[in-house]
Amino acid sequence: MPRIAYVNGSYVAHRDAAVHIEDRGYQFADGVYEVCEVARGFIVDMGRHLDRLNRSLTELSIDWPVHRRVLQIIIREVVQRNGVHDGLVYVQVTRGVASRDFLFPEDVASSLVVTARKGNPALADKRAATGIKVITVPETRWDRVDIKSVGLLPNVLAKQKAKDAGAQEAWFVDAEGMVKEGGSSNAWIITRDNVLVTRPAVHGILRGITRTTLFEVAEKLGLKVEERGFSVKEAKAAREAFISSATTISLSVVEIDGQPVADGKPGSIALSLRKALFDVAEKTPA
Numbered sequence: 472m473p474r475i476a477y478v479n480g481s482y483v484a485h486r487d488a489a490v491h492i493e494d495r496g497y498q499f500a501d502g503v504y505e506v507c508e509v510a511r512g513f514i515v516d517m518g519r520h521l522d523r524l525n526r527s528l529t530e531l532s533i534d535w536p537v538h539r540r541v542l543q544i545i546i547r548e549v550v551q552r553n554g555v556h557d558g559l560v561y562v563q564v565t566r567g568v569a570s571r572d573f574l575f576p577e578d579v580a581s582s583l584v585v586t587a588r589k590g591n592p593a594l595a596d597k598r599a600a601t602g603i604k605v606i607t608v609p610e611t612r613w614d615r616v617d618i619k620s621v622g623l624l625p626n627v628l629a630k631q632k633a634k635d636a637g638a639q640e641a642w643f644v645d646a647e648g649m650v651k652e653g654g655s656s657n658a659w660i661i662t663r664d665n666v667l668v669t670r671p672a673v674h675g676i677l678r679g680i681t682r683t684t685l686f687e688v689a690e691k692l693g694l695k696v697e698e699r700g701f702s703v704k705e706a707k708a709a710r711e712a713f714i715s716s717a718t719t720i721s722l723s724v725v726e727i728d729g730q731p732v733a734d735g736k737p738g739s740i741a742l743s744l745r746k747a748l749f750d751v752a753e754k755t756p757a
């Protein structure tokens with residue numbers, strides 16, 4: 472089945488899909504995006520992802536490219552046309568195509584690209600059973616990381632640094648030694664008293680959709696969640712640590728900067744959160 476992408480009003484072959492060289496996303500990273508998980512034929516938490524897309528667009532004064540209901544139809548169509556049962560769907564909106572100028576262009580339509588990609592749930596489960604290693608890096612990003620902008624160069628560099636160090640994620644750490652979030656995920660620990668701890672999403676991190684849904688999962692499992700900062704030192708001494716994102720769900724962190732977390736194996740709580748999320752999340756048939 473050939474891959475199909477949606478680009479500004481057309482469904483095109485993925486290999487030929489292109490935007491104009493003067494798209495502001497390409498020239499200025501002047502755009503935002505969302506990644507939704509597709510699991511067992513359902514788009515997971517699409518409503519929350521579109522709410523956050525709306526927030527990102529509003530914060531940057533970028534117009535919706537199409538009506539929200541139309542975007543829902545396009546997302547489902549792209550997932551269907553690519554035969555994605557498990558995987559992800561990517562939505563990107565930029566301020567549009569205009570002759571290069573820093574100022575917002577007038578009367579220019581926003582650009583919309585939607586793609587979908589198959590995943591490998593068996594491989595993802597295997598990875599969850601092994602856990603991942605993280606390194607810590609100083610925060611180098613701008614202040615508005617609450618906006619899901621396509622400007623991800625510090626994240627790219629941090630994640631590459633993690634890979635070069637034999638790890639799978641990098642945690643950004645603020646000047647006080649407190650963990651902010653990962654290059655493409657939120658960061659969590661579980662204390663010795665089985666309390667889930669994650670940094671408040673008011674400022675300095677992205678309010679992850681998986682993070683929000685995990686609050687509900689935790690409640691269902693009778694687990695307490697505390698929104699507060701935690702240091703790298705506290706994370707290294709925690710009972711468990713894990714990351715969350717649409718592409719990883721909850722994924723145990725078994726090593727931080729070369730130091731094992733607890734016994735260096737995935738913890739049972741992160742694994743049970745992972746198992747329960749699908750049931751709790753909103754599910755839209757693709």
Ligand code: PDD
Pocket residue numbers: 506652653654655656657677678679680681682715716717718
């Ligand atoms: N990233 N923090 C950052 C910096 C992220 O890039 C992401 C998601 C998250 C988790 O958000 P959510 O739970 O809504 O996926 C937190 C996506 C998956 C990506 O860029 O591919």
